[in-house]
Amino acid sequence: MDSRRAWTVTIFLFVVGDAVATQTRGPLLRSFQSSFGVSEALLGLVAPAGTLGFVVAILGVGFVTGRIDLRRTLLGSVAATTVALLAMSVAPIYALFLVALVGQGAAAGAFRGGDRPILSHLYPARRGRVFSLYALAWAVGAVAGPLVVTGVLAVADWRVTYALLGLWFLPLVVVLRRLDLPTSSSNERTLSFAELRRLLGRPAILGSTTAMTLIGGIEGIVFTWLPYYASTLLARDLASALLSVYLLAYIPGRALNTWLIDRVRYLPLALVLAGLSIPALVVAFGGVSGAGLFAVVFVAGLFLSGLFPTVLSYGVDAEPEYSGPINALTTGGTYLGIALAPPVVGWLAERAGIGTAMYLTVALTVLLLAVTAATWAVAGHPEGA
DSSP: OOHHHHHHHHHHHHHHHHHHHHHHTTTTHHHHHHHHOOOHHHHTTHHHHHHHHHHHHHHHHHTTTTTSOHHHHHHHHHHHHHHHHHHHHHOSSHHHHHHHHHHHHHHHHHHHHHHHHHHHHHOGGGHHHHHHHHHHHHHHHHHHHHHHHHHHHHHSOTHHHHHHHHHHHHHHHHHHHHOOOOGGGGOOOOOOHHHHHHHHHSHHHHHHHHHHHHHHHHHHHHHHHHHHHHTTTSOHHHHHHHHHHHHHHHHHHHHHHHHHTTTSOHHHHHHHHHHHHHHHHHHHTTTOOTHHHHHHHHHHHHHHTTHHHHHHHHHHHHSGGGHHHHHHHHHHHHHHHHHHHHHHHHHHHHHHOHHHHTTHHHHHHHHHHHHHHHHHHHHOOGGGO
16 A cells, blocks of 8 residues: 555544544433533533534644644644543543543544645645545544444443544554655645735635634534434434434435535535525424434435535635645634534523524525625635635
8 A cells, every 4th residue: 555545544544533432422421421420511511622622733733734743743643542532431530531531632633633734735636525535434433423332332331432442543553653744745834924814814715714614503503402403303212313314414425525526616516515405404493303304304414514525625725735724724613613503502492492593504504605605706716726
């Protein structure tokens, strides 16, 4: 296996494992509560604990990718991820579990701050396709996460989940110790404050970062509140399965997006995906139940799944020599949306009901459509994006 392919496989395997780890948190909340004896309010700290470390690390690494040794950074990140997951599996008290979770999120963020810049330079002519495959790898891991939890809980304690995940990353430490970065991956330019100001002033970068924040808000609401909303219409077991159906749609959705992204310009593709998502979300949260709800949620996931890799590819293609900072800005914006939008739904649900509150996904998608159209009108397709 040549060096480029070895790097690609290693990065994708990390992304799969990280997605599994992320999607185990929700299904294990009741297990955390039973083991640590904490309230629902304290359980609410699980999501921000993982997100906080991730966002800080991805921004920190992304802004200095031109100055640091990316191979050493990714190697250290994988090692730290392994240690953090094993620490989560043996944490005796909830506070230490949260500290380990912050560490795991930070380690993953450091890796994700450097992995896409490496792929960007390894595949400059097919950047969009590779980023879409990357997103597909994440989707596979995300779908597997709840299944891993179900399998572990059937035969063992929840702590085994994180012990097994820690072991998943160990071979990647060995591989990264032996890999050297190809010379093509060293094209990342050093970012100065003046260049950062210039980047932030470019409509293509501002538009893609804003769009990614909105995408994060839409996905954050669905990831957090879809089972709760569904529980008002379906039996509890079926309501929990609805999120799995939504995530399952990401696999064919991103597989199709991988084919389309080489044939259609990024912003027109994003406009079509956002436009088709709006009626799907309107129907999904309009009171439909039973098999119809499962079908329309799957359709919504199919369309929404392609937005992240498409908009990210547009932003990076606008300034490929600064792929690290742009990856950090856009991905950081996504996780900012994931962190901020779900609490707004909770606030709205208290006042107007969960059914009405879920229409925030529709409002955010309409806004995403407007931002994407405005970016296309003002910035066009810089650097062939």
